[in-house]
Amino acid sequence: MEATPALRIIGYVRVSTDKQDIGPEVQIAELQTEAERMDWNLTIVREDAVSASTVAKRPLMLKALADLRAGHYDGLAVSKLDRLSRNMEDGTRILADATRQGWRIVCLDLGVDTATIMGAGMFNMALNFAEIERRMIGKRTKDAMAKIKADTGKHMGRRSVLPESTVARIVADHRAGVPMLRIAKNLEAEGIPTAAGGKWHAATIKQVIERQQQHQGS
Numbered sequence: 001m002e003a004t005p006a007l008r009i010i011g012y013v014r015v016s017t018d019k020q021d022i023g024p025e026v027q028i029a030e031l032q033t034e035a036e037r038m039d040w041n042l043t044i045v046r047e048d049a050v051s052a053s054t055v056a057k058r059p060l061m062l063k064a065l066a067d068l069r070a071g072h073y074d075g076l077a078v079s080k081l082d083r084l085s086r087n088m089e090d091g092t093r094i095l096a097d098a099t100r101q102g103w104r105i106v107c108l109d110l111g112v113d114t115a116t117i118m119g120a121g122m123f124n125m126a127l128n129f130a131e132i133e134r135r136m137i138g139k140r141t142k143d144a145m146a147k148i149k150a151d152t153g154k155h156m157g158r159r160s161v162l163p164e165s166t167v168a169r170i171v172a173d174h175r176a177g178v179p180m181l182r183i184a185k186n187l188e189a190e191g192i193p194t195a196a197g198g199k200w201h202a203a204t205i206k207q208v209i210e211r212q213q214q215h216q217g218s
Contacts, residue, residue, distance in 0.1 A: 007075060008041045008043070008072070008074045009043070010043050010073050011032075011045065011077050014078075015048045022079065027080075028044055028046070035077075045063075047060040047061060065094070075098075076106070077108070079109065081109060081110060081123075081127070088130070091123075098114055099114070162208065174209055181205075183205045184200035
């Protein structure tokens with residue numbers, strides 16, 4: 001009887017920009033231990049000092065996903081869910097791609113493998129809880145900054161470095177009732193850069209408006 005070939009698995013290791021998380025050596029050791037237990041053909045991909053906010057900002061993750069899509073590997077493994085994504089939208093998109101393209105996601109901390117129906121369901125549920133936790137942390141940070149401002153009279157957020165003309169246009173369009181998404185699309189179409197040089201989104205427009213309101217109130 002012919003032996004089943006070993007699964008070809010990418011072990012993705014990510015080190016955040018703030019480094020305040022599980023270290024790369026620990027992640028690698030956990031993945032290697034699981035690979036030995038499961039008889040995987042493991043390839044480690046390590047990405048240093050990258051943001052968790054979106055997969056689009058992680059070139060090695062994008063390359064890994066392209067290799068999975070091309071059928072070069074059978075799955076993607078991480079030691080913890082947050083090494084893969086802290087973003088509900090990114091996480092669900094990756095799961096949908098894995099299901100459609102025929103590869104699996106393994107999260108060691110959750111003990112799940114999306115090759116099974118139960119595993120995919122548990123992965124999706126964990127993403128929901130991770131998103132809730134991220135929003136709660138964001139709210140606590142915002143509340144703390146608001147309290148500091150109230151106590152000291154100082155605005156703790158980073159003010160926009162956009163040109164005053166761009167800020168004035170955004171505020172004027174918003175006051176005129178133009179939806180934030182439409183404002184973003186108009187600025188993108190006209191090639192007007194954001195403060196960070198990225199793409200315009202409705203969330204970006206909202207941040208500009210909120211910063212302007214805070215600035216006027218300070």
